[in-house]
Amino acid sequence: MRLTLGSRPLSGNADRADEGRWAYRPDIDGLRALAILLVVSYHVWFGRVSGGVDVFLMLSAFFLTRGFVRRMAGPTPVRPATHMLGVFRRLLPAAAVTLVGVLVVVWAAYPETTWRPVWEQTWASLTYSQNWLLAADAVDYYARTEMPSPLQHFWSMSVQGQAFALWIVLLGLCQVVVRRRGLSPDRVVGTVFGAVFALSFVYSVIRTATAQQVAYFDTGARLWEFAAGSLLVVALPHLRLGVALRAVVGWAGLAGLLVLGMVLDVRGGFPGFLALWPVLCAAAIVASGTGENRFGPARLLASRPVRAFGRDAYALYLVHWPILVTFMVVNDRTEIGLVGGLGIVVLSLMLARALTWAVDRPVRAWRRNDASPLVPVAVLTAAAVVVAVPVGAWQTTTWLHEREVEARAQVMNPGAAVLRDPALAEIPADAPMLPLATLLDAEWTQLGRECTGDWATDAEELIGTCSETAHTARARRTIAVIGDSHAQQITAALLPAAETNGWGVVHLIKGGCSMGLDEPGMDERCEGWREAAIGLVERVKPDAVMTVVTRSDAGEDDEKVRPGVDRFVDRMQAAGIDVLAVRDNPRFAFDMFGCVVDAADPIDCAVPRSASLADSNPADALARPGVSLLDLTPWICPDDLCVGVIGNVAVYRDDNHLTRIYARTLGPSMAEQLPAQLG
Incomplete structure (x- = not known):
């Protein structure tokens, strides 16, 4: 998932109270690195969910809201439509390259029984609706679940994409109110997203208690985590914590994140009230890092080695899961082991670095060099075509093959009739067995x-x-x-x-x-x-x-x-x-x-x-x-x-x-x- 929307130095004459939310925060880059490392390590070695995704969701809304709030009452307000195009221009290209890579690997190494679900999930991932597809499968008795999909992790990016679209609309409406009524941006944003937090949190608790498997992928049950990030932007200037207390709060938050996946069944109990744990831990770390504090975790998180992982966090999230699932498919095993896990992690880091360098960085550079609104449209169109053409062609050629086989099925596929009439057993050696693997779900x-x-x-x-x-x-x-x-x-x-x-x-x-x-x-x-x-x-x-x-x-x-x-x-x-x-x-x-x-x-x-x-x-x-x-x-x-x-x-x-x-x-x-x- 995209973990920030521009975590870079911001200029301006913000007052000292606002310094913590406007200034570049290298420690938050480190927090993103910690979150992605937790996600990868728990997936690879423990077969569990760490809560790192919940941190990403909150931080995504934090950065999105921060950019809006800072400019709401200023001379250059945010243009919502342009901003939305810019957001998805940053998200989609790397995701599209990952999707194409997964298609190639599935075609070459996966059994044909997995092809059709992968096609469906490719389209769902491209359109940011993967979470709803997985929610339907979670309660579908007939869904084949022998092996996880290499695209299963796109559920969180779909939730994020849907939330981004909603947030930009809501923040745009907040901006209109602020500029027309002369109200405080903090007050308007706090009121709107406080209401979103309350409604979504109540829904999440109820939905998790009654249908947890669906709630896990339900955007409505996750919106409060985004709202928490928006409320944190509003709250930061009002947090008056002493140096010692900020250090204690920060280290407590960091420790809480590290032990979360070991203490709680995140995959089986989220996103109800239990998800407050990673959200509050991340908020504590962000709050503790404001101002100068040599004793808090900010210095550790802002260190160059830690931030190096944060630089490739989005790409690492994209590539690590397909590599992990492919390892299990090719080796026909579910236990990864120490050596296998190290290989998966190293390969993931290498591919993530390459994806960031070859795709994400050029897209960002193009944005800085050409501010034309046609640029994001061109990027989004190209990214969509790059995925749609191969998956569409693959589906079409397979469909034509299926129709050809069906036309010859009566003679070449008698089934149990051969037990009643042995003469039917003379079947051409090249006759394909039915059902075709791609049609097994039917x-x-x-x-x-x-x-x-x-x-x-x-x-x-x-x-x-x-x-x-x-x-x-x-x-x-x-x-x-x-x-x-x-x-x-x-x-x-x-x-x-x-x-x-x-x-x-x-x-x-x-x-x-x-x-x-x-x-x-x-x-x-x-x-x-x-x-x-x-x-x-x-x-x-x-x-x-x-x-x-x-x-x-x-x-x-x-x-x-x-x-x-x-x-x-x-x-x-x-x-x-x-x-x-x-x-x-x-x-x-x-x-x-x-x-x-x-x-x-x-x-x-x-x-x-x-x-x-x-x-x-x-x-x-x-x-x-x-x-x-x-x-x-x-x-x-x-x-x-x-x-x-x-x-x-x-x-x-x-x-x-x-x-x-x-x-x-x-x-x-x-x-x-x-x-x-x-x-």
Whole structure:
């Protein structure tokens, strides 16, 4: 992130009380250096978050506000539009070069399964909206999270970019009030950003308590940290601390920053009231450095070696995370170690120095030599094009390849059909396996539209979890599929029979919430959702309800009936609804799709069926009139061997979910097991 907006000597005849906020502060450059070193070291060696980013956010607003406040009532007020262009002209070029570098590395060294998320995050980073994309993924059960994204750190720069735009607007309005009403800049700015601080802080505390993973990336929950920087500018002239007290305050702030990441779970507890810790620590350091004080931390922070790191702080933040993630991807490991970490840090420092020298410094020099408003427009346009052209071209060529493969899929990718007709096994050697790695995120079965008619509901618990096929309202029979992601995935095997017979299919699906009524859900809201979903099914009374009734786990005890699923079956039967009880598919201790993509021979990834499934179907205990047991194991694990590829189609999309394409080829096998009365 951009850590200052011009931390350089400022001229003017400011009075002595204002000296601490107008003068060049080399100790703040040192504070930026400390913050970035904390961020890098905690990322590399501890796998934790240090709180250094919170320091950056506060300091960014400090410098932005300082520049406005100093000129608000003077003869040369800030022009907000021009200033905003200048801010992003400083931010975007180095970020754009980093994005292009990441694209090249991902294309050369990352698995294809990561390409599509990286494309999405590249666009989001370029448009300063990465934090909202990550916030959505944080609560998305279906988001693939095996390895962090090399662009994940752009979330804070997106928050910063959004806050900068808002701050410039608010400061511009403050300037108008100051100049028209003759009011004190400090008073106006203090009032406005005091209100922002209060509102954002309350929102942050509430949001963090109720949805911390989303709050971490939520701009609204972070604005108070920026507001603290603005309020610090207003407060500095009024802080009358003695030499000894300033030294104590400064060293306490410095010590607080150093131990923060070790004491608190920053990633799991911020940005609520706990984030006051780094913000107040940074404020204490800034306040302690005003005036001459030989005993405070200012002299240490202002020393040449410390400030050398601050010079490249923005570039170091940009490059260190992609280098760290690439190291883990290439070496297929999550533990960095001392030697590996040193290599990452040294390489990061070298690339940061090069990025500052080759990009950031020339951009700043151009600004000083040419004040034309067209300069920032040209810089921003060039930076955007530098990123948009390669990522757009990459996406387009991949899309064309995907369409070409789809056109030949029926002949070259029969899937489970080869188990029923061995003649289909003659597949050209150059035929690509489906699904393509770049399309893996599309391998979830979706039914097309929100529930309508009798299935429409205002129940808050069911919002976004009920969908249906297009013709459900006029279908002669309807089957409701209810449960978790395993119920969702197996719907693809039901759809061919539903399409042939004109049945309607309804999804009541929530990831991690099975119909094992006594089974802990992956979401604390599972219990309420289950009851609402079952109540809707009991009210509408479809012809049948389908769910997965057993669970298999790699390396665990034998497959079992889900706890409490018998009570679900009892309720359905009491309502006169037939139950299609599906046996779970095998699960693995590794990513099966990744294995078959990387393996010289996919058979190397095969696992005996007995590794996660019982010898006989545990669901036999549920057998009774009105309950049909559906077991597709012979077509998932032929010859008692669970393989990753059948009929040139990947059976699994990860370590436990079937691909949509393969599940659909199971249609004939499922149709044979459906009860005759449905026909």
